[in-house]
Amino acid sequence: MWRPPERVRHDARPGIWPSAAEASASRLFSAVDVGPLKLRQRTWVPAMVPWRASADGAVTPEVLDWYECFARGRPGAIVVEATGIRDVPSGPLLRVGHDRFGPGLRQLVERVRRASGGETRLFIQLIDFLAIRRRPLATRFFGQFLRISPRHRAAFGDPAAPEAEVRSWLASLTPEDAAQVLDARERESLDFGERERVTDTHLEHIRELPVRLPPLFAAAARRARAAGFDGVELHFAHAYTMASFLSRSNTRVDGYGGNLENRLRLPLEVYESVRREVGGDFTVGCRFLADECVEQGSDPRDAAHFAVRFAHAGMDFLSLSRGGKFDDARQPKVGEAAYPYTGRSGYECMPSYFSDRQGPFGRNLNSTALIRAAVRASGANTPVVAAGGIHNFAQAEAVLASGAADIVAFARQALADPDWFRKVAGGHGSQVRLCLYTNYCEALDQRHRQVTCELWDRESLDEPGITRSADGKRRLTPPRWEP
Numbered sequence: 309m310w311r312p313p314e315r316v317r318h319d320a321r322p323g324i325w326p327s328a329a330e331a332s333a334s335r336l337f338s339a340v341d342v343g344p345l346k347l348r349q350r351t352w353v354p355a356m357v358p359w360r361a362s363a364d365g366a367v368t369p370e371v372l373d374w375y376e377c378f379a380r381g382r383p384g385a386i387v388v389e390a391t392g393i394r395d396v397p398s399g400p401l402l403r404v405g406h407d408r409f410g411p412g413l414r415q416l417v418e419r420v421r422r423a424s425g426g427e428t429r430l431f432i433q434l435i436d437f438l439a440i441r442r443r444p445l446a447t448r449f450f451g452q453f454l455r456i457s458p459r460h461r462a463a464f465g466d467p468a469a470p471e472a473e474v475r476s477w478l479a480s481l482t483p484e485d486a487a488q489v490l491d492a493r494e495r496e497s498l499d500f501g502e503r504e505r506v507t508d509t510h511l512e513h514i515r516e517l518p519v520r521l522p523p524l525f526a527a528a529a530r531r532a533r534a535a536g537f538d539g540v541e542l543h544f545a546h547a548y549t550m551a552s553f554l555s556r557s558n559t560r561v562d563g564y565g566g567n568l569e570n571r572l573r574l575p576l577e578v579y580e581s582v583r584r585e586v587g588g589d590f591t592v593g594c595r596f597l598a599d600e601c602v603e604q605g606s607d608p609r610d611a612a613h614f615a616v617r618f619a620h621a622g623m624d625f626l627s628l629s630r631g632g633k634f635d636d637a638r639q640p641k642v643g644e645a646a647y648p649y650t651g652r653s654g655y656e657c658m659p660s661y662f663s664d665r666q667g668p669f670g671r672n673l674n675s676t677a678l679i680r681a682a683v684r685a686s687g688a689n690t691p692v693v694a695a696g697g698i699h700n701f702a703q704a705e706a707v708l709a710s711g712a713a714d715i716v717a718f719a720r721q722a723l724a725d726p727d728w729f730r731k732v733a734g735g736h737g738s739q740v741r742l743c744l745y746t747n748y749c750e751a752l753d754q755r756h757r758q759v760t761c762e763l764w765d766r767e768s769l770d771e772p773g774i775t776r777s778a779d780g781k782r783r784l785t786p787p788r789w790e791p
């Protein structure tokens with residue numbers, strides 16, 4: 309992962325933990341309305357993919373155990389990991405693109421209800437993403453993947469040359485000479501692996517996204533509702549399809565790209581289609597970027613505009629993330645796919661303990677505050693969720709007191725200690741396992757290995773009944789905590 313060159317070390321601090329009485333009088337542990345729902349407290353576990361679904365995207369016992377351990381901590385809400393809305397193979401990523409996923413998802417809802425004593429609200433994050441290929445061997449790229457065009461034939465010097473001849477000529481070039489013949493996109497496909505973009509409107513399935521996506525999101529939301537979820541979070545963040553429509557890099561000329569209004573069109577159409585399908589009494593919100601954190605990317609002013617429009621369209625919450633783009637991702641090894649959390653924007657999304665002067669804690673708060681202020685100034689009361697490096701009570705309380713957000717999300721801190729919420733609410737804050745922000749978990753995520761936390765995954769490995777990772781070396785859920 310990219311790290312700021314300054315490499316200033318920042319350690320998470322416990323701060324002063326509240327007594328049970330102080331916690332119960334706090335903002336953090338007070339209730340908040342999220343559309344038609346009430347959260348019992350303003351705490352939120354945002355989506356985290358743990359790579360535990362079956363190879364065809366179904367809920368497994370390991371998925372159930374993972375969410376049970378968060379539910380036992382009884383946060384205000386949990387958002388289930390990014391879940392694919394299409395019925396297409398996508399590895400062990402959870403899916404909701406067909407009715408056959410319903411029974412597994414229903415079990416997940418029931419497990420969370422039971423484990424949280426009915427106190428935690430459960431949302432599911434709905435995602436669409438475009439195709440990305442692994443970085444190819446140069447021989448395969450020139451021999452098979454590259455689409456030979458008149459430009460390549462002209463460079464070869466014979467406009468009528470047979471394709472095979474052009475391919476073997478290209479494969480024989482030095483990388484420098486080949487780079488002269490290829491255009492920017494072809495060079496990227498060779499160096500990083502081919503990646504589709506929402507601007508590839510010469511491809512029918514990309515051109516048709518504005519027609520295809522609204523019903524796909526709506527059907528996924530209908531299934532989520534039928535499975536018993538309390539709401540859905542539309543994934544409009546990071547490197548995926550909907551974020552790419554919102555991005556300043558979206559130059560589509562069919563009314564779905566270019567200026568702010570056109571970039572917003574599909575996200576709003578997706579929302580409206582979902583709302584029509586599930587009705588007004590089901591929570592629908594979205595997660596999007598306060599800042600893309602890439603050159604010429606959307607900034608917090610763009611995000612404030614989006615937020616106001618989402619709020620007035622009727623969204624029930626606005627959850628803000630940051631960065632996580634392909635644009636600045638590190639070059640993958642041959643045979644691996646580019647990963648959107650390896651560049652500077654990836655660092656901004658999940659900042660780690662070696663940082664710049666500003667540090668990894670609350671890096672998204674200024675932008676979040678600006679966006680929330682714009683929403684409030686527009687007359688909308690939609691709750692805003694803040695995330696990024698929040699780990700102690702005082703910090704979370706300050707986020708709410710300052711008006712930066714209405715709800716505080718804890719991702720890695722909840723992974724380090726899913727009982728954070730129950731411990732702090734009950735006056736047992738001194739027993740919290742504080743996240744180290746080393747991104748051990750994120751490295752597992754990057755390799756699509758079952759995500760665990762270094763603070764507990766080797767503890768009591770001989771405990772009866774625990775499930776271990778595929779390599780047998782790590783436990784998949786933390787030891788249980790009881791007050």
Ligand SMILES: Cc1cc2nc3c(=O)[nH]c(=O)nc-3n(C[C@H](O)[C@H](O)[C@H](O)COP(=O)(O)O)c2cc1C
Pocket residue numbers: 354355356357358389390433543545595629657658659695696697698717718719720721749750753759
């Ligand atoms: C293992 C892992 C998986 C993640 N998966 C998702 C995801 O599916 N969807 C999403 O919007 N964010 C995802 N994130 C980002 C987190 O939700 C969160 O925004 C980020 O980690 C910053 O918050 P934190 O500092 O509290 O960890 C993931 C983060 C981690 C560590």
Ligand code: SF4
Pocket residue numbers: 720721723724742743744745746747748749750760761762763
């Ligand atoms: S592995 Fe655990 S301690 Fe390390 S960053 Fe992830 S959650 Fe925090």
